[in-house]
Amino acid sequence: MSFSPVSYLVRHAQALLSSAGHLARAPIATVFTVAVMGLALALPLGLDVLVRNVRSATGDFSGAVGLSAYMHTGVSEQRAQELASTARARAGVGTVTLITADQALAQFRTQSGFGAALDALEGNPLPHVLAITPAAANANPADMESLRRYLSAWPEVESVQLDGAWVARFNAILNLLRRSLLIAAGLLGAGVVAIVGNTIRLEIQNRRAEIEVTKLVGGTNGFVRRPFLYTGALYGLLGGLAAWLVVEASLRALAPAATQLAQSYGSRFALAGPSLRDLELLLGVGTLLGWLGSWLAAARHLAKMEPGSG
Amino acid sequence: MITFQSVAKRYRNGREALSSVSLHVAPGEMVFLTGRSGAGKSTVLKLIALLERPTRGQVIVAGERTAKLPARRVPAFRRRVGVVFQDHRLLIDRPVFDNVALPLIVAGSSLKEMGKRVRAALDQVGLLGSERVLPSELSVGEQQRVGIARAIVSRPPILIADEPTGNLDPVLAAEVMTLFRRLNEVGVTVIVATHDLHLVQESGLRAIVIENGRIAGGEPETALPTIEARR
Structure with a gap:
């Protein structure tokens, strides 16, 4: 009866074994419960893997965000140089590249294939352009807009074009997806707690006679509760494992199609599965949720179960 | 008392x-x-x-x-306090040994001591050798005696x-x-x-x-x- 760490561990091991035995003796019920939990946990993990893959496939697009400030055609190259320096000095500006009208024409001539047609023109119709990319910290829609207004106010500038506004939108969509994912994870986690709680509640009712007799011969609430907590934790652990398998299998099914799509864009991108850290996190969270669900059920139903009332 | x-x-x-x-x-x-x-x-x-x-x-x-x-x-x-019931209240899905050992398990006895005491209690009620039998395989009188063995196993x-x-x-x-x-x-x-x-x-x-x-x-x-x- 006295406390010793060894007998404490032995008792916990006994409870764990007995819980595992109970699960193994009702394989179909166990498989169903684990499957439901696995699917519930697979959804947030799957979404997370998806978002991460989209991110890595598209890069962060930071290079694609920028402004092009087109000057009036009469502005001299020297004036354009000055303006480029002014722009460079502004806070939040990353790089400023001046593309002179001549450079632009030369580039256009070689790349567009309209060389002969261009020769027919009298002068150079192209303006000087400042290609500006923001500093990484300022590549957000608000800062870009204020930069655009600043440049538009210059008399030499005819128009300012915002490049890659879609990138900001795309990143915003990814962010929205991430947030939804957090909410989904929270809701599904609560669902897992409820599933385990209900399963354990039924289990407690099924084993009422055993619980009452155990209390009758002097079993403490803690002793009676222990196997149910282990059962809940095991459900969570197995559910986490099931979720990982579901996500792995889904990715394997998707991988050839994703590779094909990537190849059509000339990319070597391949789908990345959940990492080992994901697996650890999944198993840990699953076990914790299972334990929590069974603890709630046990706290509610076990204390009321006294041998005298039966 | x-x-x-x-x-x-x-x-x-x-x-x-x-x-x-x-x-x-x-x-x-x-x-x-x-x-x-x-x-x-x-x-x-x-x-x-x-x-x-x-x-x-x-x-x-x-x-x-x-x-x-x-x-x-x-x-x-x-x-x-050892308790014996008219309907014996045994766990029907557990062998006799587990039923009798329950008071010792909840008290955290060592396995060695458990085996010794359970056999001593079963010996007292004349059921030594029935450790691995399920209660349902026993007669009513024997089930009652298993219940008594459980009540006395921890020597209350x-x-x-x-x-x-x-x-x-x-x-x-x-x-x-x-x-x-x-x-x-x-x-x-x-x-x-x-x-x-x-x-x-x-x-x-x-x-x-x-x-x-x-x-x-x-x-x-x-x-x-x-x-x-x-x-």
């Missing part, structure tokens, strides 16, 4: 099972508790095993006032039995009573609730009669001090 002082028990459904019961059982004594069904015998036993607490009055068992015992100390208290100083012979034929009933007498001889305080008056008379032991929630004769309240002095 067991003292009731003007104990009343009213259940939550409003039924008053005991209205005023005073009794005393000395350490090492063996007594019968008799009366018609519903007279309150089971309630007295439940109060002793702390399956219920008194509504009024004092129940003192092995020096503990049960009315005020905090919930966390109830399990340790129950380990000192007090043993209470509620109609332990109710389902048994006279021969088996006599065997069970002999077993209780033997336990009593080695110092266990034994209280047996039964409505089998024949059994009581044959034994020549003291009988506490309960009628309508009160003690009828046999144990007047004034007898308390003299019995107390016998301690």
Whole structure:
């Protein structure tokens, strides 16, 4: 009866074994419960893997965000140089590249294939352009807009074009997806707690006679509760494992199609599965949720179960 | 060992099972508790095993006032009282060994000690060798004896039995009573609730009669001090 760490561990091991035995003796019920939990946990993990893959496939697009400030055609190259320096000095500006009208024409001539047609023109119709990319910290829609207004106010500038506004939108969509994912994870986690709680509640009712007799011969609430907590934790652990398998299998099914799509864009991108850290996190969270669900059920139903009332 | 002082028990459904019961059982004594069904015998036993607490009055068992015992100390208290039921309340899906070992498991005994004590208890009830059998494979009398083995395996100083012979034929009933007498001889305080008056008379032991929630004769309240002095 006295406390010793060894007998404490032995008792916990006994409870764990007995819980595992109970699960193994009702394989179909166990498989169903684990499957439901696995699917519930697979959804947030799957979404997370998806978002991460989209991110890595598209890069962060930071290079694609920028402004092009087109000057009036009469502005001299020297004036354009000055303006480029002014722009460079502004806070939040990353790089400023001046593309002179001549450079632009030369580039256009070689790349567009309209060389002969261009020769027919009298002068150079192209303006000087400042290609500006923001500093990484300022590549957000608000800062870009204020930069655009600043440049538009210059008399030499005819128009300012915002490049890659879609990138900001795309990143915003990814962010929205991430947030939804957090909410989904929270809701599904609560669902897992409820599933385990209900399963354990039924289990407690099924084993009422055993619980009452155990209390009758002097079993403490803690002793009676222990196997149910282990059962809940095991459900969570197995559910986490099931979720990982579901996500792995889904990715394997998707991988050839994703590779094909990537190849059509000339990319070597391949789908990345959940990492080992994901697996650890999944198993840990699953076990914790299972334990929590069974603890709630046990706290509610076990204390009321006294041998005298039966 | 067991003292009731003007104990009343009213259940939550409003039924008053005991209205005023005073009794005393000395350490090492063996007594019968008799009366018609519903007279309150089971309630007295439940109060002793702390399956219920008194509504009024004092129940003192092995020096503990049960009315005020905090919930966390109830399990340790129950380990000192062995209980035998008429319907034996065995776990039907567990072998005999597991059933008998339960009080030792909850108390955290070592496996070695458990094996020794379970075999000793089964030996006492004449069921040595049935450790791996399921209760359903045993006769009613044998099941009852498994229940007794479970009640005595942790060697509690007090043993209470509620109609332990109710389902048994006279021969088996006599065997069970002999077993209780033997336990009593080695110092266990034994209280047996039964409505089998024949059994009581044959034994020549003291009988506490309960009628309508009160003690009828046999144990007047004034007898308390003299019995107390016998301690």
